[in-house]
Amino acid sequence: xxxxxxxxxxxxxxPPALLLIGGAMLIPLxxxxxxxxxMLAVPAATLLILLSTPHGxxxxxxxxxxxxxxxxxxxxxxxxxxxFCIVTLLGVIFALEENDDLxxxxxxxxxxxxxxxxxxxxxxxxxxxxxxxxxxxxxLILARRTKASQAAGMRYILVHIVGGLCLxxxxxxxxxxxxxxxxxxxxxxxxxxxxIFLGIAVNAAIPPLHPWLSDAYPEATVPGAVxxxxxxxxxxxxxxxxxxxxxxxxxxxGAVMTAIPIFxxxxxxxxxxxxxxxxxxxxxxxxxxxxxxxxxAINGTVAHAFCHILYKALLFMAAGSVLHVTGKIRCTDLGxxxxxxxxxxxFCVIGAASISAFPLFSGFVSKSMIISAAAHxxxxxxxxxxxxxxxxxxxxxxxxxxxxxxxxxxxGIRAQEPPPNMLVGMGIAAFLCVFLGxxxxxxxxxxxxxxxxxxxxxxxxxxxLQLLLFGALAFCLLILSGYYPAEMRAINLDTDWxxxxxxxxFYRVAERTLNTINRRGELFFVGEIAVKTAAWARKxxxxxxxxxxxxxxxLMRLTEESREQLNSKLDGLIRHGLVPLGISVAAVVFLLxxxxxxx
Amino acid sequence: xxxxLTVFDNPRNVKWFLLxxxxxxxxxxxxxxxxxxxxxxxxxxAPEFFAAYGFVSCVLLIFIAKLLRRWVKRDExxxxxx
Numbered sequence: 001x002x003x004x005x006x007x008x009x010x011x012x013x014x015p016p017a018l019l020l021i022g023g024a025m026l027i028p029l030x031x032x033x034x035x036x037x038x039m040l041a042v043p044a045a046t047l048l049i050l051l052s053t054p055h056g057x058x059x060x061x062x063x064x065x066x067x068x069x070x071x072x073x074x075x076x077x078x079x080x081x082x083x084f085c086i087v088t089l090l091g092v093i094f095a096l097e098e099n100d101d102l103x104x105x106x107x108x109x110x111x112x113x114x115x116x117x118x119x120x121x122x123x124x125x126x127x128x129x130x131x132x133x134x135x136x137x138x139x140l141i142l143a144r145r146t147k148a149s150q151a152a153g154m155r156y157i158l159v160h161i162v163g164g165l166c167l168x169x170x171x172x173x174x175x176x177x178x179x180x181x182x183x184x185x186x187x188x189x190x191x192x193x194x195x196i197f198l199g200i201a202v203n204a205a206i207p208p209l210h211p212w213l214s215d216a217y218p219e220a221t222v223p224g225a226v227x228x229x230x231x232x233x234x235x236x237x238x239x240x241x242x243x244x245x246x247x248x249x250x251x252x253x254g255a256v257m258t259a260i261p262i263f264x265x266x267x268x269x270x271x272x273x274x275x276x277x278x279x280x281x282x283x284x285x286x287x288x289x290x291x292x293x294x295x296x297a298i299n300g301t302v303a304h305a306f307c308h309i310l311y312k313a314l315l316f317m318a319a320g321s322v323l324h325v326t327g328k329i330r331c332t333d334l335g336x337x338x339x340x341x342x343x344x345x346x347f348c349v350i351g352a353a354s355i356s357a358f359p360l361f362s363g364f365v366s367k368s369m370i371i372s373a374a375a376h377x378x379x380x381x382x383x384x385x386x387x388x389x390x391x392x393x394x395x396x397x398x399x400x401x402x403x404x405x406x407x408x409x410x411x412g413i414r415a416q417e418p419p420p421n422m423l424v425g426m427g428i429a430a431f432l433c434v435f436l437g438x439x440x441x442x443x444x445x446x447x448x449x450x451x452x453x454x455x456x457x458x459x460x461x462x463x464x465l466q467l468l469l470f471g472a473l474a475f476c477l478l479i480l481s482g483y484y485p486a487e488m489r490a491i492n493l494d495t496d497w498x499x500x501x502x503x504x505x506f507y508r509v510a511e512r513t514l515n516t517i518n519r520r521g522e523l524f525f526v527g528e529i530a531v532k533t534a535a536w537a538r539k540x541x542x543x544x545x546x547x548x549x550x551x552x553x554x555l556m557r558l559t560e561e562s563r564e565q566l567n568s569k570l571d572g573l574i575r576h577g578l579v580p581l582g583i584s585v586a587a588v589v590f591l592l593x594x595x596x597x598x599x
Numbered sequence: 600x601x602x603x604l605t606v607f608d609n610p611r612n613v614k615w616f617l618l619x620x621x622x623x624x625x626x627x628x629x630x631x632x633x634x635x636x637x638x639x640x641x642x643x644x645a646p647e648f649f650a651a652y653g654f655v656s657c658v659l660l661i662f663i664a665k666l667l668r669r670w671v672k673r674d675e676x677x678x679x680x681x
Contacts, residue, residue, distance in 0.1 A: 266664040267672070339603040375639035383640070387649075391656035407607060414603070458634040463643070466627050467653035473624060474657035476617075485665050491678075493671040504681055 007049065013058025015070040016046045016081060017116030017129055020088070024108035024136075028101045039092045039104060043111070047085035050078070057121055066181045069121025075448040076302070080118045080238045082446065083306045084111060086432075087230040087313050094317050094425030095223035106139035107227045113137075114231035118238055122181040123171040126239075130167060130203075134160035137232060140224030141216050149219040155500070156216035159202065163209075167199025186243040197244060204236035205280050206253050206287060207260050211496030213280060214264070218272040218329075222320035225272060229279055229312045234305050237286045241301055246293025251374075254288030255382045257281065258389035265396035267485060267492050269330045271319045271405060275312070278355065278397040281389060282308050288386065289370040292377055295449035300369025302447055307362035307436055311354035314429035315401065318348035321418040321426070322405055328413070331400075331487040336410030341417050345406040347426040354433040356398030356468055357390060362433045364464065365440035365455040372453070390464075391471040398468070399475050404487065542571040624650075 023042035030038050050073070058071035073081070088111040095103065113136055116129025134157065141153035173192030175181055186193045198209075205213040217228050244250060258281050265277035282304070289301030321344050322337060323329045338345040350361070357363035367390065374383045417423060436443055444451040478484040546567055553563055573579050606612050628647060636644040674680070 262660060263664045263667050266660060267668050338607070339605060342604055372639075375643075378639065380640065387652060388656045388660075391653045392660050395657050395660060457637070459636045459638065459643075462627060462631055462634050463649040465623075466631065466647070466649035467656075469620075469624055469627060470650040470653035471657040472620070474654050474661070476620075478658070478661055484661060485668060488672070489675055490672050491675055492668070493673055493677075500678055501681060 007052045011049055013053045013056065013071045013073065014049055015059050015116070015119060016050060016085065017070070017112045017119065019046045019049070020108050020112030020115060021132070024105045024112060027104045027108060035104075036096050039096075039108075040089065042108070043085050043088040043092060046115070047082065047089070050081050050085060060121065063124075066124065067122055068125050069182065070116070070125055071119050072121030073119060075446075076242060077118050077238070079302050079306060079446050079448070080234065081115060083234075083309050084115050084118065084231065087309050088227075090310075090313055090317075090425050090429050091223060091226045091230070093428070094226055094320075094422050096421040097419045098221070098223055100143060100221075102139060103143045103221055103224060106136045106143065107223070109136035110140065110227055110231055114235045117235045121183075123175060123183050124181055126183070127164075127168055127171055131164055133231065133235065134164055137228055140228055141220045143224060144219060144221045146219070152216045152219035155496070156212055159212040159499075163199050163202030165199075166195050166202065170195030170197075170199055184242065185245070188244055188247045188249065193243075197247075200236050200239050200243070201253075203232050204240060204283055204287065205233055205257075207257055207280075208495040210257075210261070210280050211494040214261075214273055214276040214494060215496050217276040217279075218270050222324050225316045225320055226313050229275070229316045230309045233279065233283050234309055237283060237290070237301065237305050240287065240290045241298060245290055245298060247291055250287050250291030251379065251382055252291070254284045254286070254291055255385040257284030257287055259284075259385055259392070262389060262392035262396055264492055264494065266392075266400070269332055269487050269489060271329050271331060271334070271401060272316065272323070274396060274401055275315050275319060278393060279312055281393060282312070282355065284389070285367055285370050285386065288382065289373060292370075292373050292379070294373055294377065296369055296376065296453065297373035299444075299447040299449050299451055299453070300366060300373055303366035303369060303440075303443055304363075306443060307354065307366045307433070310429055310436070311351045311362060311433050314347060314351035314426060314433060315355065315397070317422065317426045317429065318344055318351060319401070319405070321422050322415075324422070325415040325418050326413050330489070331404040331408075332489055334405045334411050334413065335408040336406070337413060337415065338406040339410075340414050341406070343417055343423055344426065345402065347423075347430045348402050348406065350430040350433055352398045352402050354437065356394035357464060358398075358468060359437075359456070359461045359464060360434070361437040362440075364437055365443070368455055368460060368464070369453055387467065391467050394468045394471050395475055399472060538575060539571075542574045545570055545574060 019042060023038070027035060027039065053071075053073055055074050055078070057069050058073070060067060060069040060071075062068075088107075091107060091111075095107065098104075110133055113129045113131075113133030117126060117133060120126040120129055138153050138157045138160075141149055141156055143149075170192045173190075174183070174186070174196060177190065177192055186196060188194065188197055202209045202212075213233070217225050220228055240250065261277040261280040261284075265274045265281070268274045268277060286301045286304055286308075289297040289304065291297075319329065322334065322341070325341070326334070326337075328334055354361040354363045357367045371383065371386050371390070374386055440455060444453070475484070549566075549570070553566065558566070607616075628650060631650070632646050638644045642648050
């Protein structure tokens with residue numbers, strides 16, 4: 001623990017989720033400066049409470065015979081709690097000029113959901129906060145208020161509903177099997193754990209379940225993307241680390257996850273989509289670490305999640321600032337912005353250096369732990385893949401993002417720096433990235449296991465620098481030779497193709513089948529049966545009467561003409577309901593009562 | 600209008616920057632054999648392994664990405680037109 005402050009006993013262990021979600025409800029009631037101070041105060045207070053709360057379970061109570069634990073604070077959940085509070089604070093600073101209550105509320109509820117998931121000690125509260133997170137985050141996408149964002153937001157929530165239901169089914173089966181609502185290590189052994197694993201895997205964006213992320217995040221609002229980059233995937237990382245550490249499948253999924261997105265990131269034109277792909281790639285390192293499951297690997301995963309949240313938020317802030325001041329975000333539209341936006345450029349370069357794991361920047365002190373853990377466990381192929389991905393990250397996130405926005409060809413755009421609050425948000429994030437890179441020990445001291453790891457050895461530093469700089473050399477040579485794939489106004493199909501075209505096809509097939517049945521049904525029932533029934537109702541009775549009267553008329557020796565006359569008269573009477581039924585009824589009643597008296 | 604930075608408009612500055620970059624590369628190659636290594640795998644201890652691996656990785660990355668582009672590239676309004 002960083003420090004223990006003295007706070008009133010009642011608020012020790014107060015669930016951070018409730019503070020933020022409660023805060024979200026109060027935000028619309030406030031205006032102007034009061035609202036700004038309030039939004040800064042809530043995450044700061046949450047962090048303060050967390051700092052002064054010792055390990056333990058708080059706020060647990062019985063509901064319908066089940067134990068609910070809203071605040072399980074231990075060495076694993078605490079680190080995620082800290083970083084979630086810090087990034088909320090940074091995001092709020094960055095968003096202060098946005099003046100959009102919808103986004104503020106959504107961001108607070110979303111952060112609250114993520115903190116709720118982190119500190120939930122039982123599966124019920126876990127699931128509730130999980131869904132709060134899914135719903136609240138959707139509004140950060142919808143709040144962009146463009147046609148593309150509405151569509152992306154809908155796809156996003158649909159995917160998360162499927163993932164959430166998967167998790168719910170798993171959790172219910174888990175409670176049935178284990179007889180308890182509390183959870184800790186689960187392990188991938190039974191059907192319930194498989195469903196839970198799948199539900200978390202959706203949120204962790206493990207391929208092929210990843211495209212919701214690269215689809216939706218680039219469509220979110222400018223500050224929205226900053227919040228989104230922090231919570232959904234990292235709360236999934238936390239849950240994986242708690243429930244499935246040491247699951248071998250995760251090593252391979254993680255390794256694949258680091259490699260696949262970088263190819264897409266190289267081709268992608270939208271800068272925020274490049275960042276989204278590199279986010280998936282970075283979470284891959286974490287999944288790999290969880291799969292390895294040793295103390296070093298888990299420490300590396302948690303440290304990497306911590307650092308990653310900071311530099312990814314920083315990168316999304318820098319790209320968001322460019323979008324905010326220029327209205328453009330495609331590589332093909334941008335370039336040369338360092339001339340008028342030097343500070344944003346500097347912050348972006350710091351973020352890029354951090355994600356690339358340059359020595360003295362935050363990624364270096366955390367990612368190297370995971371790669372070292374892979375080496376300790378003699379995972380040759382995985383180690384090679386992770387090193388490949390490390391070089392690839394530098395290539396697309398480290399060089400491409402700053403290069404195409406701030407350098408490259410001069411786009412002629414002379415946009416000014418973003419508002420001061422955005423610069424302050426980026427500045428603090430950039431400072432933390434450098435600080436943790438230079439002096440990682442405060443971070444190491446809060447990791448779940450005791451740290452016995454030296455990031456700055458000669459071999460590490462020189463090896464990493466060689467890997468990165470010779471990767472950069474390749475970039476230089478390929479750009480100069482013209483072989484480097486040109487930036488194009490185009491999209492690249494990803495696995496979301498299956499559900500985006502699949503849903504459309506399903507819709508068309510359903511439309512064709514059901515509408516055909518509908519049309520045929522209408523023709524048959526309305527066009528045929530109903531018409532015939534109506535005709536029978538109209539003419540049927542008269543027909544029956546005519547048939548019944550035929551023998552009488554024959555006996556009466558009526559002529560053909562008078563029969564016709566009688567027939568049409570009868571027809572008119574019956575059709576208009578003018579048949580003197582009353583006389584017959586009276587006659588029958590008279591006869592029956594006569595019979596009654598006679599008998 | 601605020602003053603603009605124009606450092607990289609001057610080709611001489613770009614040249615100096617590139618020279619500095621190449622200098623760093625050469626320096627890294629020179630000091631590598633003198634570093635005490637403690638790698639888990641034998642090839643980690645081989646001289647200049649990471650330089651070669653980094654370079655090859657990035658060339659491979661671009662090569663495969665270009666192949667991938669042929670397969671997955673579509674117009675920007677691909678999904679709207681469906």
